Amino acid sequence: MIGVFDSGLGGLTVVKELLERVNQYKILYFGDTARTPYGTKSAETVTRYAIENTNFLLERGAKIIVVACHTVSSTAIPVLKSHFKGVPFFEVVTPSFRKALSLTKNKKVGLIGTRTTVSSGIYQRLFAEADPEISLSTNPAPLLVPLIEEGWLRKPETRSIVKKYLIPLKMKGIDTLILACTHYPILKKIISEKAGKRIKLVDPSEEVAHEVAHFIANNVEIQKCLESNGEPEIWVSDLTPNFESIAQMFLKRKVKLNKVIW
């Protein structure tokens, strides 16, 4: 199985992209809804949670781990890799960075994400190593997650808040914008409208799914280990009446959630 985890249900945007590319293999998803969100929490706490989530997926038979959460991808990957030696990990930061690197013409890249992702400084390091001429401008956009989870996708307040978050980045003249949080693709239309035609968007869900598909296609050993087909199996650490409709918003199809008993 392909294991995917996120702090909550936002990572289902990654499952949606995976289903479009590798739907011959079974996907196992874990959303840590009992402790969500991660983006306002410390790197230390986020790392502890990420280890527990990975353990859950491996115990249930995952052979590949896809970290759909940008906050975990920014802060916990080295620890995860050393803790779970030999397990192939995929995360959303590196492919998003690569895509932005290939897209930018004027070498001015922008990024919106959670506070913890932005303050991790990981994108700054990646761009500085790849091309010191690239200037990266970042702005934490913490209100977008609650607005999306409330389903306020077309309200004037959401449009106004998106605009506020983008103004400082537009003033820097960026031509590429990384949506560094699994939730943000849901607001792609408004973000794209407020960013303007000249700014290209990087959607991490698409990039990581592309990378996973490529890895599997070129790895016969892994292909043999992966269970084939079946509906994605979705687990959460907490379940409220509200969650199935949120999950459906991300996955764009009806979905059954299973609650983990700790």
Next chain:
Amino acid sequence: MIGVFDSGLGGLTVVKELLERVNQYKILYFGDTARTPYGTKSAETVTRYAIENTNFLLERGAKIIVVACHTVSSTAIPVLKSHFKGVPFFEVVTPSFRKALSLTKNKKVGLIGTRTTVSSGIYQRLFAEADPEISLSTNPAPLLVPLIEEGWLRKPETRSIVKKYLIPLKMKGIDTLILACTHYPILKKIISEKAGKRIKLVDPSEEVAHEVAHFIANNVEIQKCLESNGEPEIWVSDLTPNFESIAQMFLKRKVKLNKVIW
């Protein structure tokens, strides 16, 4: 010590009110910042967290437990009382209900709170038992917590969102509004402005602090057990650079946060 806990830092509004009334006794606070918020989580998960938080406070010497969290007060009190027999518990729902009951003239009461608080139905039950003629109108207002935690206290988007949440309650003709979440008193000015002069606000922090002060004043045994004075001791389950300024916003004074090592 007087133990106080909340899902995060919002419960410091209760500590502030306690300091104004019983500052001769030491206060021990626990904010579960590693798992905050509670208001979007299930009653089952919230109850499990509440038991762990109470254990922490009792182990560190608390003799009274004040549940500053509205979500816990709405869902977990019977379990807490049966789990920790003999421990005096105070919660924010009952005193807020009593205050609203005494304030309303036209018997039309409104309430804003988290989803879990609103769907618990506890206020509906209390009012129905006390006076079946009272009609209670509720509206979940889940975006207010993130807006407050972001410090967006005077932004036009916040004003507009507050207005949206109040419209259906005003249309019901309420004359009293319960602010059923520890965070909301921070927005009291905007809420009061948008509610209009004819609606009186009930602030749970003031009501529970008043009740605790009254209990202690009339209970010599408890007075002997409580450690006197000293600065409030504030513990959190997660710590980020952002938290001390959020804590200061609620407590209206500089504050040192201690992180629990689980």
